[in-house]
Amino acid sequence: MxxxxxxxxxxxxxxSEGFELNGLTASASTEYSATFLAENAVDGNVTTGWMSSKTASYSYILVDLHGYYVVNTITIFAGPTFDESRRSDNAAVKLLFSSDPSSPYTCSCGTSPSSVPMGSSFVITCTSGCSARHLIVSKSASLSFAEISVNASHxxxxxxxxxxxxxxxxxxxxxxxxxxxxxxxxxxxxxxxxxxxxxxxxxxxxxxxxxxxxxxxxxxxxxxxxxxxxxxxxxxxxxxxx
CATH class of the missing domain: 3.50.4.10 (Hepatocyte Growth Factor)
Structure with missing residues (x-):
């Protein structure tokens, strides 16, 4: 044999053609309050969201995809009901193997727009075809999002x-x-x-x-x-x- x-x-x-991932979980560097938890950024509800501490000098949210995927696009929604959505601007979006936010990234997908109006959304396209288990959105300042949606392929x-x-x-x-x-x-x-x-x-x-x-x-x-x-x-x- x-x-x-x-x-x-x-x-x-x-x-596959690509599909929206379900069952995502998230952790963050800091959480502004019990109303703005990291898990709110992946709960499917754009009226809730996550905010870091207002005084943070570095902030991140780390999303667990619960499996290895090629990430096609990442859609990020700014908060429609809280005035911290301006913090979504100029944030780096990267892919990781590890759950350690300081670990080397596999791909850098891009940066959020320099201006993110309240209630708007934007799409980051990962063009290099890299696969990963986690994605991290980070910024050397305070940061917030209402929702993060991930389209990926097996x-x-x-x-x-x-x-x-x-x-x-x-x-x-x-x-x-x-x-x-x-x-x-x-x-x-x-x-x-x-x-x-x-x-x-x-x-x-x-x-x-x-x-x-x-x-x-x-x-x-x-x-x-x-x-x-x-x-x-x-x-x-x-x-x-x-």
Missing amino acids: SPYMAGLFILFSRL IATNYVQTQGQVVSTPYVTTTTSTASECSVVCFNTPGCRAFSFKGSIGDCQVTKVTGVNVASDWVTYTPSPDDVLLHSQCSMPFHDCC
Whole structure:
């Protein structure tokens, strides 16, 4: 039996057109009061919202997408009923793997307009096709939003998991918490052909060429024979192989 057939097939949904994500949760650097909590920015109600402390020198709201996605657009609504909506201007919008707001970002999607009238909304387009688990909106001042809406797409390919192998020629070597995050590194690496993950220490190696070495404590993930591995279709991060 070939390594492809012997491995565990991990199937992912096909790349979709894009859809609005539901079930988002959020945390923030500060909250102005119990009326303006971070969770209000993702509750689907544009008449509620989040505000940071008025005196904050740096503010952020961190949104958990509860899965890895390619983020297409982020729509942000300014508050219609509170006069703090001017704080939505000039805010940086970035994507992250980690829930740590200080961690390196995978993509910078852009900046909110320099003027955001009360009750208005604006759309940030993430054009680079990066995938992430979290998004962060931040500013070196106070900040507020009524609602954040995220349109995203699933990533798709069929992968075969092979125990006891590591890629022989790594192009990227990094550390990730899970194999899911390692697969996102693969997706964000143009020309990725496979990746290996060593769960005991969180080592992640991504390769652009074929070839593996025997290594008992590694697992390698490669596309199944009937799939074509493209940069835009490297992996849908999985949740049962960590």
